[in-house]
Amino acid sequence: MASAALFVGIFLDIDHIIDFFLFSGERFSISGFTSWCYEGRWERLILIFHSYELYALFGLLVYYNPHPVLLSIFWSVGLHLLLDQIGNRYLIKAFIISPWFYFFTFRAWGGFYKDWMTTPRKLRGR
Numbered sequence: 001m002a003s004a005a006l007f008v009g010i011f012l013d014i015d016h017i018i019d020f021f022l023f024s025g026e027r028f029s030i031s032g033f034t035s036w037c038y039e040g041r042w043e044r045l046i047l048i049f050h051s052y053e054l055y056a057l058f059g060l061l062v063y064y065n066p067h068p069v070l071l072s073i074f075w076s077v078g079l080h081l082l083l084d085q086i087g088n089r090y091l092i093k094a095f096i097i098s099p100w101f102y103f104f105t106f107r108a109w110g111g112f113y114k115d116w117m118t119t120p121r122k123l124r125g126r
């Protein structure tokens with residue numbers, strides 16, 4: 001259970017790499033990837049696994065199949081999403097991520113564009 005929770009808790013961020021390949025147009029390198037993510041150079045993000053909707057669907061699966069491994073993955077993903085929701089909001093100095101960011105439908109509604117999902121800090125007087 002612990003191994004599954006740890007693996008999935010980390011593996012969940014693989015969608016950042018998928019988005020990097022889809023949208024960056026850059027050749028992959030660790031430094032290029034981390035700066036693309038954490039300096040906010042991205043213009044679009046899908047982040048398929050960082051979605052409360054997907055998490056809710058997985059929760060239904062776990063509810064009807066309460067296997068200990070699925071339960072540990074469920075709690076691990078929930079903790080990951082919660083910590084991302086709290087910790088990533090102000091991670092990048094140039095903008096603030098919307099509180100709705102981790103809803104897939106919110107991101108899709110705005111075409112997965114940064115301008116839809118973020119607010120520049122200078123507009124908030126910071």
Ligand SMILES: [Zn+2]
Binds near residue numbers: 013
């Ligand atoms: Zn994450």
